[in-house]
Amino acid sequence: MSQNPRDNFSSPDLIHFNNAGASLMPRPVVQAMIDYLNLEAKIGGYEAMGEANPKIETLYKNLATLIGAHEDEIALFENATRAWQVVFYGMDFKEGDTILTTSAEYGSNLLGIIHQKKMKGINLELIPAEKTGETSISALEEMIKKRIPKLLAITHIPSQGGLVNPVEEIGALAKKYNIFYLLDATQSIGQMQVNISKIKCDALCATGRKFLRGPRGTGFAYIKKERLKELLPPVVDMMTADWGEGMDFKLRNQARRLETWESSFAGKLGLAEAIKYALNIGIEKIEKRVVHLAEILREKLGEIENITLHDQGKIKSGIVTFKIAEISSQDVCKELFKRNINVTYIPKEHFPLDFKIRDLTDLVRASVHYYNTEEEIDRFIQVISQFGELNS
Amino acid sequence: MSQNPRDNFSSPDLIHFNNAGASLMPRPVVQAMIDYLNLEAKIGGYEAMGEANPKIETLYKNLATLIGAHEDEIALFENATRAWQVVFYGMDFKEGDTILTTSAEYGSNLLGIIHQKKMKGINLELIPAEKTGETSISALEEMIKKRIPKLLAITHIPSQGGLVNPVEEIGALAKKYNIFYLLDATQSIGQMQVNISKIKCDALCATGRKFLRGPRGTGFAYIKKERLKELLPPVVDMMTADWGEGMDFKLRNQARRLETWESSFAGKLGLAEAIKYALNIGIEKIEKRVVHLAEILREKLGEIENITLHDQGKIKSGIVTFKIAEISSQDVCKELFKRNINVTYIPKEHFPLDFKIRDLTDLVRASVHYYNTEEEIDRFIQVISQFGELNS
Numbered sequence: 001m002s003q004n005p006r007d008n009f010s011s012p013d014l015i016h017f018n019n020a021g022a023s024l025m026p027r028p029v030v031q032a033m034i035d036y037l038n039l040e041a042k043i044g045g046y047e048a049m050g051e052a053n054p055k056i057e058t059l060y061k062n063l064a065t066l067i068g069a070h071e072d073e074i075a076l077f078e079n080a081t082r083a084w085q086v087v088f089y090g091m092d093f094k095e096g097d098t099i100l101t102t103s104a105e106y107g108s109n110l111l112g113i114i115h116q117k118k119m120k121g122i123n124l125e126l127i128p129a130e131k132t133g134e135t136s137i138s139a140l141e142e143m144i145k146k147r148i149p150k151l152l153a154i155t156h157i158p159s160q161g162g163l164v165n166p167v168e169e170i171g172a173l174a175k176k177y178n179i180f181y182l183l184d185a186t187q188s189i190g191q192m193q194v195n196i197s198k199i200k201c202d203a204l205c206a207t208g209r210k211f212l213r214g215p216r217g218t219g220f221a222y223i224k225k226e227r228l229k230e231l232l233p234p235v236v237d238m239m240t241a242d243w244g245e246g247m248d249f250k251l252r253n254q255a256r257r258l259e260t261w262e263s264s265f266a267g268k269l270g271l272a273e274a275i276k277y278a279l280n281i282g283i284e285k286i287e288k289r290v291v292h293l294a295e296i297l298r299e300k301l302g303e304i305e306n307i308t309l310h311d312q313g314k315i316k317s318g319i320v321t322f323k324i325a326e327i328s329s330q331d332v333c334k335e336l337f338k339r340n341i342n343v344t345y346i347p348k349e350h351f352p353l354d355f356k357i358r359d360l361t362d363l364v365r366a367s368v369h370y371y372n373t374e375e376e377i378d379r380f381i382q383v384i385s386q387f388g389e390l391n392s
Numbered sequence: 393m394s395q396n397p398r399d400n401f402s403s404p405d406l407i408h409f410n411n412a413g414a415s416l417m418p419r420p421v422v423q424a425m426i427d428y429l430n431l432e433a434k435i436g437g438y439e440a441m442g443e444a445n446p447k448i449e450t451l452y453k454n455l456a457t458l459i460g461a462h463e464d465e466i467a468l469f470e471n472a473t474r475a476w477q478v479v480f481y482g483m484d485f486k487e488g489d490t491i492l493t494t495s496a497e498y499g500s501n502l503l504g505i506i507h508q509k510k511m512k513g514i515n516l517e518l519i520p521a522e523k524t525g526e527t528s529i530s531a532l533e534e535m536i537k538k539r540i541p542k543l544l545a546i547t548h549i550p551s552q553g554g555l556v557n558p559v560e561e562i563g564a565l566a567k568k569y570n571i572f573y574l575l576d577a578t579q580s581i582g583q584m585q586v587n588i589s590k591i592k593c594d595a596l597c598a599t600g601r602k603f604l605r606g607p608r609g610t611g612f613a614y615i616k617k618e619r620l621k622e623l624l625p626p627v628v629d630m631m632t633a634d635w636g637e638g639m640d641f642k643l644r645n646q647a648r649r650l651e652t653w654e655s656s657f658a659g660k661l662g663l664a665e666a667i668k669y670a671l672n673i674g675i676e677k678i679e680k681r682v683v684h685l686a687e688i689l690r691e692k693l694g695e696i697e698n699i700t701l702h703d704q705g706k707i708k709s710g711i712v713t714f715k716i717a718e719i720s721s722q723d724v725c726k727e728l729f730k731r732n733i734n735v736t737y738i739p740k741e742h743f744p745l746d747f748k749i750r751d752l753t754d755l756v757r758a759s760v761h762y763y764n765t766e767e768e769i770d771r772f773i774q775v776i777s778q779f780g781e782l783n784s
Contacts, residue, residue: 008433022437030433033658034426037607041400041422044734045414045601045608078470078609079654108653114640115625207654209437215429216437217470217609217656233507241503242741249503261500262471262599264609266425267656342436349634 005371011340015376018342020159020187020319020367022209022216025270026277029214033270040266052265059272060256063220066275066283067185067204068195073228075221075255076268080186081108083205083221086258087182088112088153090231095121097150100143102127102135102165103353104158106184110353113153125149126353133163133312135170144177151180156194157187160351160363161321162294163313164188171200180227186210190278191318191369192287202227208267211290211318211369214274218267223255233258281370289370290318293377297368300381307384310363321346321363324387329362332387339383343367397763403732407768410734412551412579412711412759414601414608417662418669421606425662432658444657451664452648455612458667458675459596460587465620467613467647468660472578473500475597475613478650479574480504480545482623487513489542492535494519494527494557495745496550498576502745505545517541518745525555525704527562536569543572546593548586549579552743552755553713554686555705556580563592572619578602582670583710583761584679594619600659603682603710603761606666610659615647625650673762681762682710685769689760692773699776702755713738713755716779721754724779731775735759 007026010016016024039048060071077083089112093099099113103126117124128139135154143149152174156167167183174181183201185194190211196204204222208214223231233241233251241249241257251257278286297320301307306325324332329345336343343366348355355361366380399418402408408416431440452463469475481504485491491505495518509516520531527546535541544566548559559575566573575593577586582603588596596614600606615623625643634642643649670678689712693699698717716724721737728735735758740747747753758772 009430010434014435016436018436018438022432024436025429025433027433030429033429037417037422037425038401040414040608041417041419042402043406044408044410044416046410046736047729047734078656079652081654082652085652119624209654215656215658216432216654217659219654232511249506260471260474260477262473262601262608262611264470264607264656264659266607267609267659337439342439344438 005373007371013340015341015372015380017366017368017372017380018344019369020210020365021344023211023213023369024371025213025215025274028277029270029273032273033215033266036266036269049265052269055272056265056268059268059275062272062275062279066189066194066279067222068197069222070225072254073222073225075223075258076263077219077221077259078217078263078267080184080205080207080219083219084109084182084184085112086233087203087205087221087223087231088116088151090233090258091151091180092230092232093120093122093150096123098123098125098147099151099153100125100127100140100149101153102129102155103357104129104133104160104351105153105155106159106186107350109153109155109184122150132314133161134314135165137166137169137173140170141173144173144179148177149179151182153182153184155184155186157317157319158354159187159319160346160354160365161313162298162311162316162319164192164315164317167199167201171198174202175200180230187317187319190283190286191290193283196222208271208274212271212274212278213369215267215270217264218271221255221258223258228253228255231258286370290368291316293368293372293374294318294320296374297366297377297380300377301384304381304385310358310360318369319365319367321365323360323363324384327387329364332364335387336383341380341383397765399763405732407733407764407772409758409760409764409768409772410736411603411761412757413736415603415605415761416763417605417607417666420669421662421665424665425607425658428658428661441657444661447664448657448660451660451667454664454667454671458581458586458671459614460589461614462617464646465614465617467615467650468655469611469613469651470609470655470659472576472597472599472611475611476501476574476576477504478625479595479597479613479615479623480508480543482625482650483543483572484622484624485512485514485542488515490515490517490539491543491545492517492519492532492541493545494521494547495749496521496525496552496743497545497547498551498578499742501545501547501576514542524706525553526706527557529558529561529565532562533565536565536571540569541571543574545574545576547576547578549709549711550743550746551579551711552738552746552757553705554690554703554708554711556584556707556709559591559593563590566594567592572622579709579711582675582678583682585675588614588616600663600666604663604666604670605761607659607662609656610663613647613650615650620645620647623650678762682760683708685760685764685766686710686712688766689758689769689772692769693776696773696777702750702752710761711757711759713757715752715755716776719779721756724756727779728775733772733775
């Protein structure tokens, strides 16, 4: 890594361990947005698009490259939740249909499922987890055999713990039983390989602002070509459809028919730079370093009295979660923030099902990226040890 | 107006008559976004929110002030179409329900209505227009008397012509018969007074990028407090709902429950500056100047042989539409763009119903804002006269 691996104007004193919240954007990402905003102000928002359009076409192509898909299978949204929702709410659920998911599914996704359960009378069943936290493949197959679900909704890396779900094994089952498989890759994209041809999911949602180091207000979906026709656009506008004859419309034949017409082009150009930036470094290299740094962090945190690690999973990601005995995680975050260290805390309200099962009240989450350093980890450990001692 | 009424770095040679597409952002709008993007890159996307949040609360308040509503009745979206959709798709339409709209309704809105007509078997009826183009109040009341509609969907200023619809008279009828009244104020907000207490609509959608001079990718909705409970959130996430006990959720009691969680805070801060900027100048003053400039433009265009004006309406807005005989409007735009003049063209595909009734193939649209000048109009007329002569 170079002299300034964050490649931006952040203070060298800052320790940013909140990459699972939002990473620090590198300079080319910010600069692309600033340049474009200035251009819009100078020549007009629509007039500037001539310059933006080829770059945005490249963005679709690069996103496709990133996950091993085709550009026609990519749609851009303002966040991952919206990307997840256009797929989920686009499915034609009928009373009695079953959705399988896990208690560790992202809160907004779970709310959406419960909403549809109420509205349409579908069954929601939770797949049990292994003792190590992963979605249990054997339990899943048993459930499928009893009743073929309409949808399998899985989060690749739950944001409240370090575990990486066995998404390829799940994909093999989904394919075997021809079940629609929707993957939330919000926390995995940009920190590790996410390859459609291996995972074999039918749709995927992801965000720009986390491990991809893109801007806030950006996200995307992948929708397998053969599955697109199964999704009703939950809403229709001029992006989703062309006018047909008279009072009718024809749906476009690309995933982007699920987008809405108007959006921030500055945001898209920022995302485009972020994807180029990540591809340029290489996801494999990024993954290796993230895993390495997270392992060191876990190891050193584990040595501190009064600190309990709460990461699950046989395979672990760059997300490290822990609890300092007797101190509220929110207070830990606040104290660290005063000392120029960014982490976050997770209250039980965000993951009520998962935290109940795991008997947790709240957690501190420290998430590392490739631009973090071992020196930062050492400084972090030094500070956090003092917190631990306060109550020992 | 000051020396540089556009208040940005655009070339003095540029004539921007595409304000109904997207206005030129003033410097404080762009600067607010640039500063915030830099801050996000410097300290982190979530860490920067501490600075953004009070400004965003002010944005809700100022938007409420702008239209005479309460801040709890405002929700932010990435565009006006999405704002329109959360209201429209949130309505619990049943088979046989009637929606009244006009052939001049915005294309994406019409597509949404036709989509629901197909899905749910609702009736779509078009309110006839006066000869001058406005929605006919007498025809509307007759239609209502025959069958009370579930929804009245009206566009304040259709983007394909200069007319201003009689939204207050329509509101009086909507109130009299207790009909849900959804107003698309995309083209009116920022160029003229849009006051909820006068219009008496139940919901309204608007965009940031047009006459408000805000950034692309921003928009908002107003939803009357008493009507909010009638709207199902079409999708549910952690922004719309709080977790209740166990597997349930409670919907928030503000219009913003219709928003999604993640969004561009830079965009919101840009919009916040744009609203302050507009309120500072004063909408009344803006309206007066826009109408004045548009009148001059129409008058001078009307004197050119081979040019036909196509603006309708007893009251006209800052949107001026015309056709040069024998020349495609798209070609006119391209030629003008080469000469540093921004206008746009409207193909019939965007408004198939309206253009069929009015026997139009395409139009050139020149839309003025308060920062345009009479000198720009003169230069524009000089250039466009030569186009007219080409075919005379």
